[in-house]
Amino acid sequence: xxxxxxxxxxxxxxxxxxxxxxxxxxTEETSWSRADPEAALIESTGRYGFRxxxxxxxxxxxxxxxxxxxYVGTCDCKAWEYHDGPCAHLCVIRKAAFAGVSxxxxxxxxxxxxxxxxxxxxxxxxxxxxxxxxxxxxxxxGGRR
Numbered sequence: 001x002x003x004x005x006x007x008x009x010x011x012x013x014x015x016x017x018x019x020x021x022x023x024x025x026x027t028e029e030t031s032w033s034r035a036d037p038e039a040a041l042i043e044s045t046g047r048y049g050f051r052x053x054x055x056x057x058x059x060x061x062x063x064x065x066x067x068x069x070x071y072v073g074t075c076d077c078k079a080w081e082y083h084d085g086p087c088a089h090l091c092v093i094r095k096a097a098f099a100g101v102s103x104x105x106x107x108x109x110x111x112x113x114x115x116x117x118x119x120x121x122x123x124x125x126x127x128x129x130x131x132x133x134x135x136x137x138x139x140x141x142g143g144r145r
């Protein structure tokens with residue numbers, strides 16, 4: 001990896017391509033089976049970015065986010081460049097976020113939601129932590145409010 005590469009997290013827009021982790025989950029595919037968040041070194045590099053180092057490997061820059069309910073991401077490794085689907089580095093971040101694994105700074109790994117950026121802070125505040133949806137209720141006269 002070149003030291004002059006900027007982390008993918010510097011991009012303000014959705015970082016990369018749509019990813020289908022569900023297709024890999026529970027399979028023996030190399031990218032999924034190599035992705036052990038407990039054994040990997042995970043370093044946060046920004047809002048969407050991480051440097052992921054697998055045991056015996058080099059560190060790679062990845063970006064991962066959720067956009068409109070779907071994962072989007074990218075990585076600077078050769079597996080990402082030459083194969084379809086998420087690489088092991090992206091799978092590490094997905095598994096770490098799901099399992100509540102912490103990064104090198106002992107902060108929980110989280111995957112930010114890009115679709116929340118489109119809403120104001122008041123619209124994002126939901127007590128149950130669920131998806132933001134504008135309530136459409138009908139009053140007694142049938143009007144929406």
